Amino acid sequence: MAFSELFKSYPNRNMELRAISKQMYEFGKTIAREPSAAHSSGLDVHAIKRQREYVEHALKQVAALAAKPIPDLPATHPLQYPINLEIVYTQFVEDVNGQNVPLNEMTEMLAQSWMIAAVELAKSQSASLAGALVTFDNERAINNLNVISKLLDEIEARPVLDLPETSMPGAELTNEYGAMS
16 A cells, blocks of 8 residues: 555544544644755754644543543434545645755654554544544554654754755755845
8 A cells, every 4th residue: 555545534433533633644744844844854943842742732632532431322423524634745845936845754754654643543443433542542542653752752863964965956045036135
């Protein structure tokens, strides 16, 4: 399966799970649009801080959902709350000149990790419940978030590299692109 095949709408009956899954998906979209995604490698401190806040928020949301009892809603449980994850993450960002600049690998790994975490929840057995998370889905969600946290640790430990030789040609500010000199 290609990563791009994950971007679709998933059947779901658990409205709180839908909210958490969609948040994880949005967190991946956010990192894909970070200004530091245009760096050759690494992330700036603001992007790392923001991502750490997202992980912390998601962990709290998962814990809150897992702490709730599974509701008994025989009359309303067949309701569907589809999880729409159809919009594919941007794999390029636009620089100040309007040029497409490739995402760096670290940004791409973070975005993909968020999408995988979102899809794992969306395809979990808990998605068919009226609410709450079953134990193994909770453990899987926490594990996926811990993987993202560890990835952030690794990114933070590496400096942003200065790789001008591999930058996209034409990305400099020049009058040719209408930028002020």
